[in-house]
Every structure is written in C-alpha cells, then in structure tokens.
Amino acid sequence: MRMTNGLLLVFSGPSGVGKDTVLHELLHQNDSVRLSVSATTRSPRPGEIDGKDYFFVTREHFQEMIERGEMLEYAEYCGNYYGTPAVPVREWQEQGLDVILEIEVQGGAQIKRKHPDCVSVFLLPPSLEVLESRLRHRASDTEEVIQKRMESACGEILEAKHYDYLIVNDTVDHAVEQICSILCAEKLRFGRADADIERMLNYAETIT
Amino acid sequence: MRMTNGLLLVFSGPSGVGKDTVLHELLHQNDSVRLSVSATTRSPRPGEIDGKDYFFVTREHFQEMIERGEMLEYAEYCGNYYGTPAVPVREWQEQGLDVILEIEVQGGAQIKRKHPDCVSVFLLPPSLEVLESRLRHRASDTEEVIQKRMESACGEILEAKHYDYLIVNDTVDHAVEQICSILCAEKLRFGRADADIERMLNYAETIT
Numbered sequence: 159m160r161m162t163n164g165l166l167l168v169f170s171g172p173s174g175v176g177k178d179t180v181l182h183e184l185l186h187q188n189d190s191v192r193l194s195v196s197a198t199t200r201s202p203r204p205g206e207i208d209g210k211d212y213f214f215v216t217r218e219h220f221q222e223m224i225e226r227g228e229m230l231e232y233a234e235y236c237g238n239y240y241g242t243p244a245v246p247v248r249e250w251q252e253q254g255l256d257v258i259l260e261i262e263v264q265g266g267a268q269i270k271r272k273h274p275d276c277v278s279v280f281l282l283p284p285s286l287e288v289l290e291s292r293l294r295h296r297a298s299d300t301e302e303v304i305q306k307r308m309e310s311a312c313g314e315i316l317e318a319k320h321y322d323y324l325i326v327n328d329t330v331d332h333a334v335e336q337i338c339s340i341l342c343a344e345k346l347r348f349g350r351a352d353a354d355i356e357r358m359l360n361y362a363e364t365i366t
Numbered sequence: 367m368r369m370t371n372g373l374l375l376v377f378s379g380p381s382g383v384g385k386d387t388v389l390h391e392l393l394h395q396n397d398s399v400r401l402s403v404s405a406t407t408r409s410p411r412p413g414e415i416d417g418k419d420y421f422f423v424t425r426e427h428f429q430e431m432i433e434r435g436e437m438l439e440y441a442e443y444c445g446n447y448y449g450t451p452a453v454p455v456r457e458w459q460e461q462g463l464d465v466i467l468e469i470e471v472q473g474g475a476q477i478k479r480k481h482p483d484c485v486s487v488f489l490l491p492p493s494l495e496v497l498e499s500r501l502r503h504r505a506s507d508t509e510e511v512i513q514k515r516m517e518s519a520c521g522e523i524l525e526a527k528h529y530d531y532l533i534v535n536d537t538v539d540h541a542v543e544q545i546c547s548i549l550c551a552e553k554l555r556f557g558r559a560d561a562d563i564e565r566m567l568n569y570a571e572t573i574t
C-alpha cells in the first residue's frame with residue numbers, strides 16, 4: 159500500500175483575513191491534517207493551554223532547541239522568542255499526516271529556504287475594502303490605528319508573490335475546498351511519487 | 367468577477383491503462399472541461415464521425431495548417447498525418463474552459479515545449495501485472511503479440527518522469543477526483559493569478 163510522508167504546508171495571510179476560521183474548518187473536515195503548535199518564551203495569558211495554544215518554555219530551553227537545530231524557524235519579538243519545534247512536525251509527517259504551519263511571512267520565508275519541498279499558501283481577502291471593513295469591526299480603534307493596521311496588512315499582502323498558491327477567502331467552505339485540492343494535487347506531483355510508483359517505473363525499465 | 371483562461375491539460379498513459387474511461391467520466395461530471403479533437407488525413411472508419419472522433423481533412427489542408435502554425439503538435443504515422451488543431455483549443459480556453467489533450471508521449475513533449483504553462487498528467491496502472499492482464503483481455507492475441515504490447519506500454523510508462531503529475535488508475539472515480547483536484551489547484555498557482563488579484567497586489571503596493 160501507498161505510505162508516504164505527509165506534506166508541510168506554510169499558511170499565511172494578512173491579519174483580519176480569516177486564517178483561524180479557515181484552518182478551524184479545515185481541521186474539522188480532515189482528520190489527516192494537523193496544525194503545528196509554536197513554542198514561546200512569553201508567559202501564558204489567561205485561558206491559554208500549554209501544548210495547545212503554545213508550548214510555553216523557558217528562555218534557556220528555547221535557546222538549547224535553537225542550538226540543537228530543533229527549530230524549523232524562530233524569531234524574537236518584544237523580547238520573547240517564538241518558533242516552530244521541528245520534532246512534532248516531522249513525527250506527524252512520518253505518520254502520513256499533513257502539517258499546517260500558520261505563520262507570518264518572514265517565518266514562511268525561513269521555512270521555504272530550509273524545506274524547499276514545503277507547499278506555501280497565501281490567503282487573500284476578496285478585496286482590500288473587505289479587509290479594511292473587517293479590521294474596523296475588530297476593535298473600536300482610532301482612525302489612525304486602523305490606517306496603520308491597513309498599511310501593515312498591505313505590506314504582508316505584497317509578500318504573497320513569494321507563495322506557491324493564492325487563495326481568496328470569499329467563503330470559508332470554498333477556501334477549505336481549495337486547500338484540500340492543493341493538498342491532494344501536490345501529493346500527485348512527479349517529484350513526490352511514492353515507493354510503489356518508483357518500483358513500477360524501475361520495473362518497467364527492465365522490460366523495455 | 368474572476369475571468370481567466372482555462373487550462374491546457376496534456377493527458378497520457380500506456381495503452382490499456384483506461385484513459386478513455388477516465389476521460390469519459392471526467393467530461394460527464396464537469397461541464398467546464400472539453401476534450402480536444404485531433405485532425406487526421408486518414409480515412410474515417412465505419413461509425414467514426416467528423417468533428418467528434420477526428421477532424422478528417424485532406425493532406426493539402428493539413429499541410430497548410432502546419433505552415434500557418436495552426437497545429438499545436440503533429441506527427442506522421444503509417445503515411446498519415448495526425449495532429450491537434452490550435453484554434454478550437456485556444457477558443458475554449460478563452461471561454462474559461464479547461465481543454466484536455468489525450469495524446470501519446472511524443473506529442474505531449476511537443477506541447478510542453480511550445481506551451482510550458484500547460485499541465486501534464488500521466489495515468490499509471492495500479493501495477494504492471496494489472497496492465498498485462500488488461501492487455502490480455504483486450505483481444506485474443508498470441509503470447510508474442512502481448513509481450514510486444516507490454517514492452518511498448520513499459521516504454522511509454524518510462525516517459526512518465528517528464529510529466530507534472532502521476533495518477534494511479536485504481537478506480538475511475540478516484541482518478542477523476544484527482545484530475546479535478548489538479549485542475550483546481552493549478553488555477554490557484556501564483557503565476558496564474560487572475561486580473562482581480564493582480565489589481566489587489568498593485569493597489570496594496572500604493573498603500574504601504
């Protein structure tokens with residue numbers, strides 16, 4: 159039977175685009191997909207669960223993981239480390255499960271450099287007007303804060319050109335369906351052919 | 367609204383693998399897919415319909431089409447020309463329809479050279495044993511003829527390594543589903559982004 163490693167899927171998009179909702183539905187519909195959990199040195203916020211929201215680790219532990227090459231990517235932000243531990247990702251992949259990394263664009267670029275065989279998907283809003291309206295409804299911020307957020311979101315959107323696939327989040331179901339098609343199609347790519355197919359091609363060579 | 371050209375999909379596989387059955391079901395399930403009709407200079411066989419099985423044309427007409435660059439690919443075989451007229455393919459694509467070329471491996475390679483943006487899919491049997499059994503059940507040929515066919519089929523299978531995607535024809539429905547995923551995913555590739563998305567990326571640049 160076919161038994162191949164699962165895919166590593168980098169998933170990014172500007173804040174306000176609806177990444178969490180899409181991933182929640184994707185995980186709900188597919189039991190062969192897992193969401194990677196990040197590690198951080200910051201303190202848990204009320205309600206956050208260790209191993210679910212984040213792996214909460216000490217600064218020393220995080221630095222050891224970096225030194226041992228156990229971080230797929232990491233960054234320091236406001237004095238705290240954030241990163242993706244490699245071991246659980248690899249273990250899931252070896253079980254044939256597809257692993258999603260929900261990650262901002264710089265982290266996505268780090269992963270792509272280290273793992274060129276990963277698949278990267280960027281989630282876009284239906285339009286910039288829709289994105290602005292979503293950002294406005296999120297919180298009662300001042301006009302200035304909203305404009306700063308829009309600028310930052312547009313900066314992220316420009317990074318879409320470094321991604322393999324672009325999905326427009328017109329409806330959650332449609333976006334989920336498109337991610338499933340990407341996962342299915344990518345597994346059929348020649349370069350990812352499983353052991354059974356390789357054996358068939360090798361055997362065919364002996365017959366000609 | 368999104369209005370992009372349909373895809374050009376090159377579809378190949380060894381004889382006996384079940385290409386016709388898979389394509390018949392794909393066309394039945396999808397009204398946005400069309401099957402390209404080849405042109406030939408050979409005479410129609412009983413029951414063959416002009417414009418459905420082939421476009422039956424004169425040798426002079428075929429040569430004119432070659433000279434005018436109106437053939438996506440062509441070959442001469444047993445004294446007759448066979449080829450893919452470019453105009454109907456382009457017209458369908460411009461209407462947003464995906465066009466499938468069911469074509470042998472040499473023709474597929476010609477198309478890929480001329481149209482590097484085409485998507486190529488190779489249909490494999492579940493195993494060489496299954497393929498041999500299908501070839502045996504096709505006609506009551508001598509052992510020698512069957513072995514020659516197997517050799518020829520294996521020669522074709524070796525060309526699979528030049529294709530973008532490999533599909534195993536374990537069941538017709540599964541193969542059709544996988545082709546649909548490939549068509550869906552390929553349309554989401556960054557390089558094929560439609561005019562709406564390009565406008566959004568350009569507009570985002572003016573905001574940052």
